[in-house]
Amino acid sequence: MKINQKNYDYLIVGAGLFGAIFAYEAALRNKRSLVIEKRPQIGGNLATHQEHGINVHDYGAHIFHTNSLEIWQYINQFSEFNNYINQVIANYQGQLYNLPFNMNTFYQMWGVKTPAEAQAKIAQQKKAAGLTGSPKNLEEQAISLIGTDIYQKLIKGYTQKQWGKDPKELPSFIIRRLPTRFTFDNNYFDHRYQGIPVSGYTTIFEKLLASELIDVQLNTDFFADKSTYLAEFPKTIYTGMIDAFFDFEYGPLEYRSLRFETVAEPTANFQGNAVINYTDSKTPYTRSMEWRHFDGQGEDNITLITKEFPQDWDETKEAYYPINDEKNNQLFKQYRAKAKQLPQVIFGGRLGNYKYYDMDQVISAALHVVQKEFN
Numbered sequence: 475m476k477i478n479q480k481n482y483d484y485l486i487v488g489a490g491l492f493g494a495i496f497a498y499e500a501a502l503r504n505k506r507s508l509v510i511e512k513r514p515q516i517g518g519n520l521a522t523h524q525e526h527g528i529n530v531h532d533y534g535a536h537i538f539h540t541n542s543l544e545i546w547q548y549i550n551q552f553s554e555f556n557n558y559i560n561q562v563i564a565n566y567q568g569q570l571y572n573l574p575f576n577m578n579t580f581y582q583m584w585g586v587k588t589p590a591e592a593q594a595k596i597a598q599q600k601k602a603a604g605l606t607g608s609p610k611n612l613e614e615q616a617i618s619l620i621g622t623d624i625y626q627k628l629i630k631g632y633t634q635k636q637w638g639k640d641p642k643e644l645p646s647f648i649i650r651r652l653p654t655r656f657t658f659d660n661n662y663f664d665h666r667y668q669g670i671p672v673s674g675y676t677t678i679f680e681k682l683l684a685s686e687l688i689d690v691q692l693n694t695d696f697f698a699d700k701s702t703y704l705a706e707f708p709k710t711i712y713t714g715m716i717d718a719f720f721d722f723e724y725g726p727l728e729y730r731s732l733r734f735e736t737v738a739e740p741t742a743n744f745q746g747n748a749v750i751n752y753t754d755s756k757t758p759y760t761r762s763m764e765w766r767h768f769d770g771q772g773e774d775n776i777t778l779i780t781k782e783f784p785q786d787w788d789e790t791k792e793a794y795y796p797i798n799d800e801k802n803n804q805l806f807k808q809y810r811a812k813a814k815q816l817p818q819v820i821f822g823g824r825l826g827n828y829k830y831y832d833m834d835q836v837i838s839a840a841l842h843v844v845q846k847e848f849n
């Protein structure tokens with residue numbers, strides 16, 4: 475039997491942010507889409523659910539942040555956002571430090587009280603490490619920015635756990651995601667707009683996918699029927715792994731996966747902060763999240779804590795992070811060239827474009843594709 479019985483204009487593979495925005499924008503233009511999603515729910519990695527009145531993020535903590543007023547207004551159409559500001563605590567062998575790297579961190583690490591003292595300390599450690607040219611990897615970049623002590627205590631172990639690689643083998647841009655500041659400001663992000671949707675992210679997806687012109691099929695894997703889908707749909711938006719689309723023809727790209735463990739604790743406040751990073755190499759998890767601190771919602775005497783454990787990716791696991799080092803980026807270019815030969819398929823999102831995108835970048839990329847497609 476034909477899959478495209480309703481004469482859909484688009485097949486959208488993945489009910490995550492990229493796919494849902496494309497479906498929404500297509501519907502606004504009177505185009506009909508079938509969204510297929512292999513997971514049992516919509517929302518991709520942003521999916522949230524409620525437990526004990528607490529909004530739990532199913533795939534790790536998601537804080538919306540952007541510098542773009544246009545993107546901020548766009549996402550605010552679908553939900554009210556709270557005024558949450560991410561302020562992360564690092565726990566290194568029982569000692570606590572503020573993140574991102576700022577005057578509080580420098581004071582806690584060295585007892586320095588002024589920006590000039592902190593800068594002098596960092597310059598001294600950078601010099602002692604023999605770093606003069608431009609940083610060649612994450613380790614050199616980190617020591618150049620914040621010195622050897624902070625690198626050893628707050629970065630080396632966490633990074634090794636997170637990526638399963640030595641920081642010397644990782645690209646420097648990864649550590650530049652975190653601001654370095656010579657002010658006493660613990661805001662994890664430098665962006666102007668920040669918050670969490672007050673009723674969780676999944677409600678945003680319910681609105682994005684609400685049109686009568688959009689049908690959603692959950693628990694449906696594109697690869698179960700790839701050739702039929704491609705033959706029957708005039709155009710496909712594909713937001714899964716690009717190497718999987720091409721049957722790993724040039725070899726697999728590398729990804730990093732995660733495992734989450736959630737426990738309930740019989741108290742209203744267990745760890746005193748939404749996110750605590752465990753930066754030593756021995757603790758097997760990287761972060762511990764206490765969900766009620768993101769939005770203050772929940773019952774009186776129960777709190778939910780999720781620990782995030784990084785793990786190697788294989789085909790039985792979710793691919794959460796692309797590993798954008800030189801080798802993988804080169805391989806991705808081969809797949810991208812192959813994708814360009816298929817004008818009836820648009821590759822989008824974190825896995826389709828193999829890019830370490832945040833949510834605002836996914837929205838921007840999706841709206842760019844929408845512009846190109848409909849103008």
Ligand code: FAD
Nearest residue numbers: 488490491492512518519534536537696714823824832833
């Ligand atoms: P996804 O959310 O991965 O959606 C793709 C969908 O396609 C998935 O639902 C998948 O199941 C489906 N799919 C894949 N293959 C198939 C197939 N063969 N058949 C059917 N369906 C398929 N960003 C921020 O801005 N702030 C944050 O605080 C933040 N925190 C993060 C924390 C973690 C732990 C992670 C992993 C990411 C975080 N991000 C954050 C990034 C954010 O999750 C992504 O930018 C965003 O979810 C990407 O959307 P997407 O649509 O590209 O991909």
Ligand code: UDP
Nearest residue numbers: 564628629630632633636648649651751753
């Ligand atoms: N990082 C670290 N220590 C920390 C937090 C982050 O070394 O306490 C490094 C680590 O390499 C991580 C990167 O900075 O992968 C980017 O951190 P971010 O919080 O942006 O990671 P994400 O939320 O995307 O997992």
